[in-house]
Amino acid sequence: MAAGVLFWPSRVGVTRCRGERLLAGLLALWGAHRIVIQFMTIATGSTGYLAVHAVFITLYFLSTFAVIIMVLERARSESERLHERLREAERLATAGELAAGMAHEIRNPLAAIVNATALLTDETGLTAEERSSTLAALRTEARRLNRILSDFLQLARPQQARRAPGDIREVVQHVSALIRDDRSRAPRVDVRVAVDPTVPRFAFDRDQVTQVLWNVALNGVEAMNGRGRLSLEVARKNDDVALAVSDTGPGIPSERLARVFEPFYTGKPNGSGLGLTIAERIVVAHGGRIEIDSQPGRGTRVTLLFPLEAA
Numbered sequence: 001m002a003a004g005v006l007f008w009p010s011r012v013g014v015t016r017c018r019g020e021r022l023l024a025g026l027l028a029l030w031g032a033h034r035i036v037i038q039f040m041t042i043a044t045g046s047t048g049y050l051a052v053h054a055v056f057i058t059l060y061f062l063s064t065f066a067v068i069i070m071v072l073e074r075a076r077s078e079s080e081r082l083h084e085r086l087r088e089a090e091r092l093a094t095a096g097e098l099a100a101g102m103a104h105e106i107r108n109p110l111a112a113i114v115n116a117t118a119l120l121t122d123e124t125g126l127t128a129e130e131r132s133s134t135l136a137a138l139r140t141e142a143r144r145l146n147r148i149l150s151d152f153l154q155l156a157r158p159q160q161a162r163r164a165p166g167d168i169r170e171v172v173q174h175v176s177a178l179i180r181d182d183r184s185r186a187p188r189v190d191v192r193v194a195v196d197p198t199v200p201r202f203a204f205d206r207d208q209v210t211q212v213l214w215n216v217a218l219n220g221v222e223a224m225n226g227r228g229r230l231s232l233e234v235a236r237k238n239d240d241v242a243l244a245v246s247d248t249g250p251g252i253p254s255e256r257l258a259r260v261f262e263p264f265y266t267g268k269p270n271g272s273g274l275g276l277t278i279a280e281r282i283v284v285a286h287g288g289r290i291e292i293d294s295q296p297g298r299g300t301r302v303t304l305l306f307p308l309e310a311a
Helices: 002-006 018-038 047-121 128-155 168-181 206-223 275-285
Strands: 163-165 188-193 202-204 229-236 240-247 289-296 302-307
Touching: 002 047, 002 229, 018 188, 163 168, 168 206, 168 229, 168 240, 202 206, 202 302, 206 229, 206 275, 206 302, 275 289, 275 302
Parallel strands: 188 229
Antiparallel strands: 163 202, 229 240, 240 302, 289 302
């Protein structure tokens, strides 16, 4: 009985101690059983004798079972504690990687801004044309730095998707018009749009999907250096709406294709490496996914899949 009292868990509010409670109770019963039989006179081989020993054997096996439960509960508790420490370590590692990537990305535009301001400080050392060129470079790097910071803030604090029933055709037509009108980045890009008229309306966040489609389309334009064919297609694929963006650029090598969704990973000299990361997060928030099919020399096709059941 004393052993039962010692094994009874003293932690208040702990629910994962069934094995300890069961073992403590069985030990107390075992002790009570041993005390009772000391004051009983039972003939060997009698029914009472067999019953007493049956109870003893039952308590023995139940106590063994309780020990097994207690060991498993403690092992599970320890495993959960280790998993939580592992998740915390992974979160810290991710935060460290993001901070390192952010520092790397902002270092280049900051260095360019510092150099430009140093040149502008010397009023006699620059011609009017050189001063104008330096000011233009300063504005370009400042806008680039602002874009990097904006992308990072959106990655760190994503907005919840505000889905409402809408027509995806309107988004496609809007983005295609923006690309056609952007002659500075797409001077010789042939934009083609193909929309399946049977695609139904479904629920999506218009602003977020427009941002995703614009980023993906702009990646295609930049991959073609402003020259080539960009195709925007909308079709129904099983229970999803498939929004595909295809370009005739050089394609993506397989070793880079596996990393395109990593934060700060980019193959462009002035890219932030956050565009596709944010795009994937937005599409996943809609319950969808992104598929990329690309081969060197054959262009790239990015397909955004949005589920119709979200409507």
